[in-house]
Each structure stands twice: as structure tokens, then as C-alpha cells.
Amino acid sequence: MFSTDKLTMIYGDRVLFQDVTLHFHARRRYGLVGANGAGKTTFLKILKGKQPPTSGIVQIPKDAKVGILDQDYFRFGNKKILDIVLMGDNELWKALEKKEKLLKKGEMTSSEIESLSEIEELITRKGGYRAESRAAQLLSGLGIDPKRHEDKLNTLSGGYKLRVLLSQVLYIEPEILLLDEPTNYLDIFSIRWLERYLCDYPGTLILSSHDRFFLNQVCQEIIDIDYGEMRRYVGNFDHFLDEKKKEVVFKEAQLESLAKRKKDMQRFIDRFKAKASKARQASARERMIEKLEEEEMGYQIFPSSRQYPHFHFPIHRPSGRQALTMKNIDKAFGEHSVLKGISFEVLKQEKIAIVGPNGMGKSTLLEILTDHLEADQGSYRWGPHTKWSYFPQDFHRTLSDELTLYDWLTGVSKEIPEQKVRQTLGKMLFDEQDIHKKVRSLSGGEAARLVFARIMLSDQNILILDEPTNHLDMESVDALVKGLKEYEGTLIIVSHNRYFISEVANRIIEILPIGINDFNGGYEEFVEKHEKDYLDQVSIKSEKGKKKISERKEERKERNRLKREIENLEREIERSEKEIEEIHLILSAPNFYDETPPNKLQEILNQKDRLEKHREKILNQWEDKQEEFDSRY
Structure with a gap:
């Protein structure tokens, strides 16, 4: 392509x-x-x-x-949501605008009528008369309520804005x-x-x-x-x-x-180099050593650019058994209710993931629990000896741009020894030179690690983390997962990262329009139990979406089976290619053909032939399966 x-x-x-x-x-x-x-x-x-x-x-x-995800929200802030999706096809959008302008004009000249006819032809050719329904279908699939399709983009939260721009990209197919x-x-x-x-x-x-x-x-x-x-x-x-x-x-x-x-x-050289009868052979081996050293370069193992921070959250004093109690928490912004009747208890050492669609108030709930917002109704109470530390989604608000990393970190407590501050920064991959950098110079991932350094130095036994993986690379996420698995305190997290939640959480609380769904178990079990209901609510209204649940389930099962077969064949192809490459390396070794007995040489050549035929067979199977998959799905 x-x-x-x-x-x-x-x-x-x-x-x-x-x-x-x-x-x-x-x-x-x-x-x-x-x-x-x-x-x-x-x-x-x-x-x-x-x-x-x-x-x-x-x-x-x-x-x-070429479809490109444009994350520039400000460019479209005052535009209608449905229109933004239609703008994905620039030619069609301009034609629709011209048509609207001509029709508003009323009486038209003959050239304008001719122009309108050409515009109508273009709109028809590009499927413009079903454009709005296609755009609406995409928006609904990404969770944008049809009632909001005529609203302006700047009325949505950041997550929903991204969905609209994603719909714009997908619209042009x-x-x-x-x-x-x-x-x-x-x-x-x-x-x-x-x-x-x-x-x-x-x-x-x-x-x-x-x-x-x-x-x-x-x-x-x-x-x-x-x-x-x-x-x-x-x-x-x-x-x-x-x-x-x-x-x-x-x-x-x-x-x-x-x-x-x-x-x-080298042992042969050292032993026989001084002997005239063996000098030629020793010299030949010296040349072979040089070739082997060249060959070694091809197997050189370079230091990876991937780096792993070290997350460790020590607890100085454990909390009581009852860590948190919430009763009937309500919160609305204007006429828009985001939390209604939220009640649940959190016990010591539970690791809870709060999930639900965007806009359901997950982050709002954490802001209430950390005293950054007030609930409209209801109450919550932290248990005895609890001390929480908070990583907010917009964590940049906690930073002071003009301070150095060291000065900002020591703001946790002046009593923390300088060496401990430096060690903690080192665990978060900051070296001696970084310590005196200004906070404003940090990238998103570096700034997130700095906030975690502060949490690691704080006196806490409850961690409250809102989308902590958004700015972390996979190595940092892996390291954070390890640190949280070892954590002996209580954990409350909001995250869209399924790997992270699946690895860390042992209890799932789903925020509903009224109340919660409290699931005692890991995230994979939660999805298995609740996926069907959700798919019924948000599936795209296509023929596939109208099938009976049992048929859809069987279709997904068959699709996954075929996908697994393709992936297994791909792995087999790669294995065959590696084995063939290893034989090529053997055959290309210096003096191989001179030094290898004929029967051994023939055995290796036969093996190479078998592997190449096997690879060809697997490639044909892969092409057949891929073609079947592409035609069916």
C-alpha cells in the first residue's frame, strides 16, 4: 500500500x-x-x-x-458536533456549505442554477444525503448521546471532544x-x-x-x-x-x-605459532579470529532505550479496618447530574477500580473525597488513622513551574533528608543534573513521575489515583503495576487502562446513573459478566447489531477462533524463517564446504529444503485463512 x-x-x-x-x-x-x-x-x-x-x-x-487524528480541540470549539464529523470529508463539506448558501439566496441566476446542479451531483456521488446518519452512527458508537449532536464541541469534556475528532477521522473511511x-x-x-x-x-x-x-x-x-x-x-x-x-x-x-x-x-595459536611447521595454520586461525570478531558485531546486544523507574510506597502506620464510608453522595453541575446516591464502604488493603463511561462522575467523586469539591448531598467519613495521598488527573495543577525539581519535592516536608529526596528522584529516572531543572521544562511523562516521587515521600496509607497511566510509557506502567501490587495500603483508582486495572484491582465499582454496581473480583471477571448489557446499549445500529445475542456471541467466538489460527500461522512462519536463516549462517561460515563431510552437508541442505517447503505451505495456509477472515469480517 x-x-x-x-x-x-x-x-x-x-x-x-x-x-x-x-x-x-x-x-x-x-x-x-x-x-x-x-x-x-x-x-x-x-x-x-x-x-x-x-x-x-x-x-x-x-x-x-489518509486519515489523521487531529487533537486540536480549539480549532473546532465553536462548531456543532455533527458538523465537525462531516468536515472530515472536506470536499463534501464545502459542497454542502455552497448548497446551503445558494438555497438561502432565494432567486438564482442561470449560472448559479448550473452550479447548484453540479454541487448536487457531487453530493450524490459522495453519499452526502446519508452523510448525517453515518456521522451520527459513528458518534453514537463512541458514546456521544444523540441529543448532544447539535451542541457545540466546547460544551463537552476533554474525553468526549477526543471522541468527536476520532469520529471525524473515521468518517472518511x-x-x-x-x-x-x-x-x-x-x-x-x-x-x-x-x-x-x-x-x-x-x-x-x-x-x-x-x-x-x-x-x-x-x-x-x-x-x-x-x-x-x-x-x-x-x-x-x-x-x-x-x-x-x-x-x-x-x-x-x-x-x-x-x-x-x-x-x-587462540589456544592453538599460542601453542603452535612458534613452530615453523604449524605457523601457516596458526596464521590462518588469526585471520579466522578476525572474522569471528566481525561476526560478533552482528550479535551485539545494545543497551535498550527503555528504562524502568522504581515505584515504592512505604507505609509508616496502617489504617484501621474501616478505611472509608460513603453515604448517598449527590453532585450536579447546573442541571447536569453526575453523581446520584453513591454509597459504599472501603476496607483496609482493598484495591478498588472505579469504572464507568466518561461523564459519569468518576473523577468528580475523587475530587470530593480529597476535599477539592463539595458534594451537594450525602456524606463520607475516613476511618481511624487514615492518611491519603492523591494523584489528580490534571496533576500539572499541583506543580510549581518556577521551582526546581528538588525544591518542589522538599515542599512535602523540610524534615526529609536531602539524600532521601535525591534517591527518590533517582528511582523516578532523574539524574544529578535533572535535580536542578525547572519543573516547567519537564515532559508530560517526567512531570507525572515527579508527582509520584512526592507521593512516595509522603506519609500515607491510602493512594487515590486518577488516570495515573495517561502520560506514562509502557515501561513506567509496568513498574507502577509492580509497585502497587506490593503496596500494603488501600488503593482507589480511576483508569481507562485495562491492563493496569486487570493487574492491580481486586474490586470493581461501576458508577451508574443512580447508585453503583459493586463487583467483588478482578476486571476481567467484571467484563465477562457485564459486557452483554453494555453492548446492547451502545452497539452500532447495523444488521450485525440487530442479531440475537446468542448469534452475536457465536459469531465473536468463531471470529476469535479464526484470528487465533492466523496468529498461530504467523508465529509458525516466523519460526520457519528464523530456522532457515540459521542454516544460511551455517552455510556461509568460512571453509564450511571444505571442512564439512559430504553426508553431513547433504543432511543440512535437505533440512533447508524441508524448511523452505514447510514455510511455503504455511504461507499458503495463512493467505487462505486471512482471505477467509477478510471476506467474513
């Missing part, structure tokens, strides 16, 4: 990536991964044509429709779709809808995300930016992680083997 050729991006003396040549195919979904600052967003900007590379080219067909962190600020249910939509997407999809569950569900291939290079892996994110580990193990084994061969040769 499109490709990059020797693409290179260099900032100053830092190489983000170099000589990247990749081919992207139709009906394939690619996940772009790498540490914060590795170059994911830069690569997407280059593909979009919004940033020139240092060298190299991007080859996209001129007539290809692009052949190439580029998404940079599309799940940020979407609630869990909207992410599930987006997954289903993207899995059925017929074009080429490239997305960057820190949500590993989302990457696993959606992506068929992973492009990893690390070591200053980009590499493609067939399979989802978990498969990519397995392959990365296998690569390191394979390289270590090769290096060990090469080191042993070098050692044996």
Missing part, C-alpha cells in the same frame, strides 16, 4: 532512527512502540507530511485517503489511518468499541499506544523503535515481547559459541 525508503531522523547529535525501509500493506494493523522520546510521534508526523525527515522518502499513492495515542481519555467501554471498529477496518492502520491490552487486541504486527533503529515483528504486542526475549537469548548463545571458538583458536 505504501512504504518508507531509507528514512532517517536526526536531532542534533541524537539519531532517532536511521535508514528505515518498511512496507505497509492493506488490511494490516501495525502498532508503533518504544520508550517515551524514542521517536514514535516524530515518525507519525513524517508519515503525515507534517515534518520532513533528515533524509529518505515516504511513498504514499497520491489518490490514497480512509485507506490509511494514522492514530497517535487514540485511547487517551477514552473510557474503557469506548476503547472496546474502538477495538471492534479497528479490527474490522479494511485499510492500513498504524497506531502508537501505551495501552498494551489495546495493542494486543488490535495489532497484527509491531514496529519497535529501539537502539536507534526500527524493526518489524509479526504478531501482537505480547508476541513481540516474547520474540525480543528470544532474540537476546539467541544472541547470547551465539556470542558464547563464538567466544568458545575464538578461545580454542
